Amino acid sequence: MEGNEVLRRLLLTPLLALLAGLVQAQGPAQPPAAAAPRIGVLTMGPGEIFWERFGHDAIVVADPAQRGPISYNFGYFDLDEPGFVRRFAKGEMRYMLVALPLADDLAYYRDVGRGARLQWLDLDPAQARRLAAALATNARPENARYRYDYFTDNCTTRVRDALDRALDGQLRRQMQARSSGDSWRSETLRLASPAPWLWLGFDIALGPAADRPLTRWQQDFLPRRLADDLRDVRHPDGRPLVVAELELLPQRQAAEPAEQAQPLWPWLLSGTLAGLALLATGRRRPRTGATLASLLWLVCGTLGTVLALAWAATEHHALWANRNLLLFNPLCLLLLPGGWALLRGRLPSARFRAVLLAVAVLAGLACLPLWLQVLPQRNGHWIALLLPLHAACARLWARLPPGVTVKPAS
Structure with missing residues (x-):
């Protein structure tokens, strides 16, 4: 037993010395690393x-x-x-x-x-x-x-x-x-839908950039x-x-709304009926028809001016190149003096009739990008609603209105 003990010590002593040297070379023991957040x-x-x-x-x-x-x-x-x-x-x-x-x-x-x-x-x-x-x-x-x-x-x-x-x-x-095929517009309108005025503002203001499918x-x-x-x-x-x-x-307020398909036919039906009603009213009661048309021109012209300024003077890129400008046309503001002349029973100027025809033609051109699918903008429902109204106004007053024989307004 004593011989074995001597042999064991002879073998272990160099190994222990080597380990001691390594520890001294590495310095004192390091504290444990702090736990990660x-x-x-x-x-x-x-x-x-x-x-x-x-x-x-x-x-x-x-x-x-x-x-x-x-x-x-x-x-x-x-x-x-x-x-x-x-x-x-x-x-x-x-x-x-x-x-x-x-x-x-x-x-x-x-x-x-x-x-x-x-x-x-x-x-x-x-x-x-x-x-x-x-x-x-x-x-x-x-x-x-x-x-x-x-x-x-x-x-x-x-x-x-x-x-x-x-x-x-x-x-x-x-x-x-x-x-998933969703876009900035579809997601925005889905979440804004509980507030109709917010939904309306986003849908009118967003341009074609908002309709590109998102990753x-x-x-x-x-x-x-x-x-x-x-x-x-x-x-x-x-x-x-x-x-x-x-x-x-817990969510005590209303949860996120689910996306709902937006059918086109209610907009087309509403626009068609409104256009026919405006035609009938303008023929039977010219002043009432002129009042309704002036309200349309005021709303469209004001919104169109806002859309044009958003494109020209802001960094809201999602609002740029908005084709709703062809429907909510700033030129409509130029029709208001002619509307005032009609309310007084006077014949609007030739310039009024030219602008009125231009507004109707531009509204019709809003359909062209939908057919060509060039940077599509999901505004077909606004075309369906407003194009019949602009066409009805042009039909009524782009030519000499019947029964108006008073001296033309300046």
């Missing part, structure tokens, strides 16, 4: 105020080194900021990222009855730390503001893009080629769409990105 996406349901109709979201960072989870919310703006109204009108709105305790962020949504759902994400520790550090830097006052766009750079696309950067582009690669990546400008798509995202090894979901607040 946990990352989640918070999705809030729609509200009653018009800018709340689309829902909202934020990124939640639960860092063990902090006292509680932090909500990074990209949806703040300052109504008292100098020049806010001017920038809003020109499409140069500035939003900001605000970091606040999750409990404080949820308080408002709890008070107004908007639901909140949290999706915890499975990020690698390095990805989670990188995202948390980037958000903390972005939330500093000097970095927090950004130029807002309703469709391409809003509070949800900021969440989407931050996650995509943390995932080294995996999010975009998995969603860029997929499409899932583009469609994730909406909070609920992003939450739905995150459930389908996988890591390269097949692991799901979303590992748990929690309902933090």
Whole structure:
């Protein structure tokens, strides 16, 4: 036994010396690395105020080194900021990222009855730390503001893009080629439908750019769409990105409306009946017909002027090249003096009749892009409603109205 012990010591002594040298070369033992933060996406349901109709979201960072989870919310703006109204009108709105305790962020949504759902994400520790550090830097006052766009750079696309950067582009690669066929218009009108005036404004104002089919990546400008798509995202090894979901607040307000098909025939029937009624009224009661036509010209001319200014003088790209300008035509304002002459029983000028005919012809030309399918704009229902009315006005007054023999107005 003693010989074996001596042999064991002779073999172990050099090995122990070698290990001791390695430990001394590496220095003292390092403390364990801090636990990585946990990352989640918070999705809030729609509200009653018009800018709340689309829902909202934020990124939640639960860092063990902090006292509680932090909500990074990209949806703040300052109504008292100098020049806010001017920038809003020109499409140069500035939003900001605000970091606040999750409990404080949820308080408002709890008070107004908007639901909140949290999706915890499975990020690698390095990805989670990188995202948390980037958000903390972005939330500093000097970095927090950004130029807002309703469709391409809003509070949800900021969440989407931050996650995509943390995932080294995996999010975009998995969603860029997929499409549900929806567009900015269809999604906007679906969510605005509970407020008819809001639906009406969006449908008239949006141009052909809003009718292009969206990829899932583009469609994730909406909070609920992003939450739905995150459930389908996988890591390269097949692991799901979303590992748990929690309902933090129930949705007490109305939920998001489902998309409903918009048939053309009610618009065509309404436009045809209205045009026939205007023809009959204008022939039997010229002054009443002139009053109705003047109201039509006032509405169309005013809205058309707004659409033209939005194209010419703002950065609202989704409103540009709007073919509704052929229907809500600014030239209609030039018809109002002739309408006033008709109300007084006087014959409008030749210029009035030329403009009236031009308005009707331009309204008819609005049909041409629908047939050619060149950058299509879904405005067929507005054509069906307004073209018969413009045609009826031209039929009544583009030529000398019967029974009017008074000296022409200047």
